[in-house]
Amino acid sequence: MSLSHSILGFLAYGRMTGYDLSKAFGSSVRFFWHAQASHIYLELKKLEQKQFVTCEQVLQTEKPNKKLYEITEAGRREFLRWLASEGEGFGKGTKDAFLLRIFFSGNHPPEVCIGMLTAFAADCRRQLDEMGAVPASIRSYGGMVDERHSIYWGLTADFGNRYMQMCVDWAESAVRRLEELR
Amino acid sequence: MSLSHSILGFLAYGRMTGYDLSKAFGSSVRFFWHAQASHIYLELKKLEQKQFVTCEQVLQTEKPNKKLYEITEAGRREFLRWLASEGEGFGKGTKDAFLLRIFFSGNHPPEVCIGMLTAFAADCRRQLDEMGAVPASIRSYGGMVDERHSIYWGLTADFGNRYMQMCVDWAESAVRRLEELR
């Protein structure tokens, strides 16, 4: 259960609403943890029940009312516990339906697979471009919290870049190999 | 729902038992789709209900009895449909708790993160070694089915290698960066 822990992680930076959290996920960890808004609201409720967060209603006249969530001491402890926990080693949680399709692609003519791979490469390149904006966004957020945090944001962004680049390279070499064999 | 489809995929190669399937997952797609034996048995039952597979009891005296599963025409159609389906684009399904921990690592002293990263790199290197055996295993299986299939097995294995290598490189560069900043 990592969604609840990453919510706690964001709340450790400061008070936020469910909506803020939803945006925070979208603008930072979306490459390795996609979170649905509705799920976040659900999880916030559970965290409140467990007393890991407290909630304060904020009435607004110009905008819809909102709920500001704040992490408690117990919540911070739980978050830190998770942060240091060993966590399933590696590759155990990996689920990649795309690679599964490639694996079984002997069942259709090679052109289909070539098409899938080129579309995939294009997709990766697009995401690589999108991530070009990440360093700037880190710098802008980085000013708000201290640098201690933003280093790590940079590390995960770097992972994202390398990953996408690797995917592009792999897909292109795969296409080449398939074309050789036609 | 990709487990059921990959089961169909394996059965498209030939008749197998739940046990065989479990081994097949373990020796091929485990790097990007880990399947529990118990889950496979569950899924086989559902596939039988949907008439995507048929089941034949095989009585054995020397060994426990077993059930041989065979894909039906409807099953093959469903499998092919899935194989050609667009499938969620990319990165949407990605869930990586390890990167999540790195992202939030500003909350503990850098040494902890350095420790996590070195352990991670060691883990990846180990898996890289393990995958050295894959080409041989592909060749051995490859003889049984025609080459049409084994090319694709090689492509996914190549992905695994590149991925692990990228992880090692990234983790090492991350450690270097963290050590600079101490």
Place this chain on the structure above:
DNA sequence: CGGGCCATGTAACGGGTTACATGATTAC
């Protein structure tokens, strides 16, 4: 005589997704 392989399952639970529902304000 212990461990590993063969071989199959059940029950409870957890975590996440999808689809749906609502509604005000602001900017083009």
Place this chain on the structure above:
DNA sequence: GTAATCATGTAACCCGTTACATGGCCCG
């Protein structure tokens, strides 16, 4: 007038995990 942004939620469902249960054969 219509799209985007702000803002919160419910209900049903699905997929997968964990833990448990069973039991014979073969090899060292």
